Amino acid sequence: MRKQFTLFIFLALLSISAMGQLRTSIRLGVFLIDFTDIPSDMRALWPTQSQWNTIMFNSKIKQYYDMISYNNCTVSGTVYNYTTSNLQYWNPSTGALKTVNEVIASVNINAPGYNPANFDYVVFLIGHDARLGGSQSYSYTYRVNGVQYTKPGLVTFFKIGKNNRVASNSIENSTVDKNSYLLPITTTNPPTTEEDYVKHPLSNFEQTFIHELIHSLGIGAHANSRTNNGKPDYVSQDPNNNGYWNSEYGNLYDIMGGSASYGSSLNGYFRRHIRFMDDNMLHIFRTYTTQTVTVYPLNNTSGKRLIAIFHPAYPTQWPGLYENDGYTLEVRTAGTFDPMLTHNLLKGNLEGLFVIKNSGLQNLMLDMSPSPNIHYSWGDFYDIRDVVLKPGMVYENNDVKFSNVIKNGDGSFTVTIQVKNSGTPIKPVANFSASPTSVTAGQSVTFTDLSTNTPTSWSWTFTGGTPSTSTAKNPVIKYNTAGTYNVTLTATNSAGSNTKTVTGYITVTGAVQKPVANFSASATSVTTGQSVTFTDLSTNTPTSWSWSFTGGTPATSTTKNPSVTYNTAGTYSVSLTATNTAGSGTKTMTGYITVSSTSTYCTAASTNSTYEWISKVEVGAFSNTSAASKYTDFTGKTISLTGNQSVSIKLTPSYSGTKYTEYFKVWVDYNKNGVFTDAGELVYSGSGAAMVTGTFTVKNVTASTRMRVLMSDNSGTTSPCGTFTYGEVEDYTVLVTAAAAKAIADPNTQEVAVAGGVDIYPNPSSSIVYIKGVKDNSVVRVIGLSGQVFEYRFNTSDRSIDVSSFPKGLYLIQVNTDGKVAA
Known part of the structure; x- marks a missing residue:
């Protein structure tokens, strides 16, 4: 059984180090995936969902983790029943296999009650009767119950069937086959080997799964x-x-x-x-x-x-x-x-x-x-x-x-x-501290050398400080101008030098000034009954806030970031007065909030669906099949889309007899005003007697709104409202999420000479992360599991990233060099 591995590094912004408290649990969400091209006699041999639950959580895998964790760590979770992919996983003519990502992208996993927060890792168990794929550990994007998620985890393949479907081969069950060792221990010819005496207590499948899960736990x-x-x-x-x-x-x-x-x-x-x-x-x-x-x-x-x-x-x-x-x-x-x-x-x-x-x-x-x-x-x-x-x-x-x-x-x-200490001098490892690290303009900071291996001289650089350089061991520096400043120390002895730079280490604030009021709103156009969250953006550090909301409930607030409900249609102003010891500042936004009545959509239907009707609607990964009807309300089904995304659409008619040319139109009420006739809301038109296909680009908004699909045998049917003779109308709910913006930066960080490949450290981190060994013009992306992307373009071989302002969580670091991506 051939195994393949993917080395991955997750950047974890955590307060507990890798050497901290003992790990007590590993929670797994396990998805079983099979294929339509598996012969029924082979498929009948496979473990059931209940049997997989025993294999994963109540047998040798459990016993193994009990053993290596000294019974301190419990492996638990949920095994969800098989989801069948319609891919032809193995091509018997060429021997080609589909990739892991192709398999995962081909399925919408049915997992009742699935909540990703209940699991540390996601596991995909992918099975076939003819060939094995390469198991791996990574971070995966997948769909469960129509919702897309991204989570770290692993893929393990199993095979139960005839190798390459050659009839002469016997049934091979990867969950029970034993592995063995071939260690020569005598000089006989042929030699005696350990295989003659010892069989491994784990199956190939269990070995591979345990190996990949340990990769996921942090052994890259x-x-x-x-x-x-x-x-x-x-x-x-x-x-x-x-x-x-x-x-x-x-x-x-x-x-x-x-x-x-x-x-x-x-x-x-x-x-x-x-x-x-x-x-x-x-x-x-x-x-x-x-x-x-x-x-x-x-x-x-x-x-x-x-x-x-x-x-x-x-x-x-x-x-x-x-x-x-x-x-x-x-x-x-x-x-x-x-x-x-x-x-x-x-x-x-x-x-x-x-x-x-x-x-x-x-x-x-x-x-x-x-x-x-x-x-x-x-x-x-x-x-x-x-x-x-x-x-x-x-x-x-x-x-x-x-x-x-x-x-x-x-x-x-x-x-x-x-x-042993050989007595040979060792070059210093530069390190230092400062007290305090946040001051008001005109105050001083004391720096303390913490370098190891006995440096004999010091060279400090203080951007924004007076003096701006020093050779003292523990200098005192004055800061006169507001800003955020770097500090660099080079520590030297007879064995060499070492340099440490802390970016943005010293924060200097100016004299207190009265606030300049400013604010934003989570939405400026809402329907009656909806709420708006207001965020204070005032500068100069206000200490109290006084809000006024015409038309809102409550009408006033003294909280920093209040939430206000609007119950009556209209256009309303918002005012904020921000105050500190130096005074107050006021900002009023006239007509800032627009409140519309709850949308009521016009009716539309055919008068006859006996001869032709809509049988299938496919939008991106969404698919819905239906029977003949003049109008069907499918707003209980949600189509998830992303702004600025080009989405495929496939519309299929069905007939009771003769096929006719059908005319399709699709509208999306992006602005949620209850009508489909606004500019840009007719997103697709097409015609044909069979399935029609096309694409449309999703408007970059965030909205839960309605999509209307109309099919008529009359090309003159162009209105989204009213009745027509032959065909059908279907309505769906569409959830549009605006595309996340990228933050682009080109940080100026210290260069460090490194031999070998790309290194990322420390992990976890709450301040600076170093990327060592990247080539010129490499692109490094830091990707959060909630969708945020930060992109850095490096023009020297070694760079660092300041993550101190990032929210705590898991991030994937992706390095793109010469068109090749490593993560």
């Missing part, structure tokens, strides 16, 4: 396993792995292994990152020290289960998201939940400590014993037994030394750990 990487610095098998072993990171995937003991195999465990470094472990479960080293500690197997439910060394000499490249680079040590014994450790020939050699080198989400098992690789006639293989630090062994490199390894009777191991 896989587990590395190969030793010897990624050199070819025939090159001599390098025991220290100094300065190297292995880019190859495939830890056979880890569920986040590469594309070929999954194990049944999850390493402790990953568990801590997704909050299945907290710091009470760890021995943590952050300073140069020598200590002897005892650590228990990772899957124990008590005691310290991981040794984490955040080496002070190696600051992380992703501050705020990860701690310093370093090492983790885990106990591995024959009794832990790892099939790779159960074979008798391996059991004695695999009881000890796995030593893993960490940087960000990179993690590489180190070679403890530089013994020769295992040689076979067809090639050489790494000896997995070399990655275990066992009693009597010592491991040492320039950073650390591990010695005095003792196996205890209760399954724990004791080890002496030295975090």
